[in-house]
Amino acid sequence: MFRQSSATEVFEALKGISCEVYDGESLGVIGRNGSGKSTMLKIIAGVYRPTLGKIAVQGSVAPLIELGAGFHHDLTGRENIILNGLLLGLSRRAIQEREEKILDFAELGEFVDSPIKQYSSGMFMRLAFSIATEVDPDILLIDEVLAVGDAEFRAKCDARLDKFREQGKTIVLVTHDCEAVRRLCTRVLLLDHGRLLADGPPNSVLSKYEELVHEVVA
Incomplete structure (x- = not known):
């Protein structure tokens, strides 16, 4: 359970959720806005x-939770590769050995030596995804980026995620x-108001999600 409190009330963002995720799984987490999806990811990442x-x-x-998180906007793309790699636990030497592969995948061209405050959201995503997947984590967390x-x-990205799995x-x-x-998931969780409504194969859980959305619209 995860609670956020104020002086007047306690809000339970997640309630009674229990599940296990295994090696080689690609787990999708879906649900309407406010269902607790991002909170769950931040708990896994250790943010909460x-x-x-x-x-x-x-x-x-390796968390890809908020676009631009872990980046210093006044540093260049190349400098942020070093910064992010250090934050993810790599040595400077290990990061430098991976730098060219990161740059090749990100396809930033001449912008790699420009401050990232000049980057578009798409360029941010390219660099962040390239770093997160090239540092070879055991678990990759992705939130909408x-x-x-x-x-x-x-x-x-899809091809790299397939290889990753x-x-x-x-x-x-x-x-x-x-x-x-x-395309990407082997299993899906459906959350609603902080509770786990379904856990199973993608097509089955997506059907329940679509039913839930239609009920709300109706």
């Missing part, structure tokens, strides 16, 4: 601590994009 219950994470984690990329780069890595993807869930 649960107020009740516990979470156990085995392995290194792929939505800002163009179709060609999203296809590159084939290597036995774990992916947790929060998104409203049902097609992305069908």
